[in-house]
Amino acid sequence: MSALQNEKYLVEGPSGLNFDLCYSKRLFGYCSRQPILNESIRNVYFHVPLWFGMITLLLTSAIFSIKYLRSGKLGDDLVAVEFANTAILFGLLGCATGSLWANFTWGEPWPNDPKLNSVAVGMLMYLAYLILRGSFDDEQRRARISAVYNIFAFAVFVPLIFIVPRLTDSLHPGNGGNPAFGKYDMDNNMRVVFYPAVIGFTLLGVWITELSIRLRRVKAALDD
Amino acid sequence: MRLPFLTKISLVALLLFSQTLFAHQPVSNGVDMADQLRADGKIWVVVAVVAAVFAGIIIYLVRLDRQIGKLEKEVKEKSSVVSH
Numbered sequence: 001m002s003a004l005q006n007e008k009y010l011v012e013g014p015s016g017l018n019f020d021l022c023y024s025k026r027l028f029g030y031c032s033r034q035p036i037l038n039e040s041i042r043n044v045y046f047h048v049p050l051w052f053g054m055i056t057l058l059l060t061s062a063i064f065s066i067k068y069l070r071s072g073k074l075g076d077d078l079v080a081v082e083f084a085n086t087a088i089l090f091g092l093l094g095c096a097t098g099s100l101w102a103n104f105t106w107g108e109p110w111p112n113d114p115k116l117n118s119v120a121v122g123m124l125m126y127l128a129y130l131i132l133r134g135s136f137d138d139e140q141r142r143a144r145i146s147a148v149y150n151i152f153a154f155a156v157f158v159p160l161i162f163i164v165p166r167l168t169d170s171l172h173p174g175n176g177g178n179p180a181f182g183k184y185d186m187d188n189n190m191r192v193v194f195y196p197a198v199i200g201f202t203l204l205g206v207w208i209t210e211l212s213i214r215l216r217r218v219k220a221a222l223d224d
Numbered sequence: 225m226r227l228p229f230l231t232k233i234s235l236v237a238l239l240l241f242s243q244t245l246f247a248h249q250p251v252s253n254g255v256d257m258a259d260q261l262r263a264d265g266k267i268w269v270v271v272a273v274v275a276a277v278f279a280g281i282i283i284y285l286v287r288l289d290r291q292i293g294k295l296e297k298e299v300k301e302k303s304s305v306v307s308h
Contacts, residue, residue, distance in 0.1 A: 039265035043273050050277065093280040097273040104269045208284065215291055222298060 043101045044186070045193050049201035050094040055158075056202045057087035057209065058126075062154035065147035077143035078220070080150060082212040084129060086205045091123050106171055115165040115172045122157045129153055 061083035068076035098116070099109040110116060129149055136142030165172060186194065227235075 037266070039267040040269040042267075042270045046270075046273050046277050089280065089284050093277050096276050096280065100272055100276060101269060104266055204281070208281075208288075211288055215288065215295065219295060222295070222302070 037105055040101060040105055041190075043097065044190065045197045047094060047097045047101060048194070049198040050090045050097065052198045053201040053205045054087045054090040054094060057083050057090065057205050058154055058157065060206075061087060062151050065150040068143060068147045069151075072140075074139060074143055075217075077147060078216050079209075079213055080147065081133065082209045082216065084126060084150065085212065086209040088123070088126050088130070089208075090201075090205055091119070091126070095119065095123065102171075111171060113165075113171045114168050115161065115170050118160040118164050122160050125153045125157065 061080045064076050064080035064083065068074075068080060102111055103109040106113075129146060132149055133142055133146045136145065
């Protein structure tokens, strides 16, 4: 980083709103030039799709929990757990990548941001789901109670990460009155990479889940 | 020299990463710290993030692989019991 660039960053400050319309192309195509973020804007292709994928997986998990409660088939419960497992993996990776990114842009690995705190609560809720499952011996009882818990967890998780951060000020774009994916932090060149990345990470999560589900089914068949 | 596969992999990884990590010597005049990850427009933060995602998914898949291995062993034992 040259001294001239350094000066520019100081003048523009941490608003992140000023950027010029030059594009740089290195890793993963074109990006808008922005202060503070610099090239790390490309983390949007990895960090954000992880969370998008996680939400999709959690929604699927909640749907299968509802399905289990309606049908009473243990197979549906198995699918719900495995979707939750992969979602938790994505969530942990999202936290790790987020704190790496925050360390070099916001100055702290875990700043006191409403979105981060909400997500921490949400992750603990889902870890509690796994612990809850481990604490029952009776299969049907475990499946029924954890399915109910899973539905409630999802119902709390969504407002926790989408609504609560919007009520106050947040460092994340799309919160505290900032437009999400607005003209300030994304342009069409980035969307070309971002949306396929969202689809890709979601499908990767579905595939990993499918592998675990098949493994569990084989295991269940062997035990019979 | 015969080395275990994992040792070989880690040695190769060290060889690859040491180039990029140690090539960037920190700047001593400014107050800026963690220079290496802030160098070159923070592109190394992206590299670290990609590496973290990759490592996380690989660890999860290796765990899955182990579970499948255990199951295969079980199947083998069962089938040998049936055949005898």
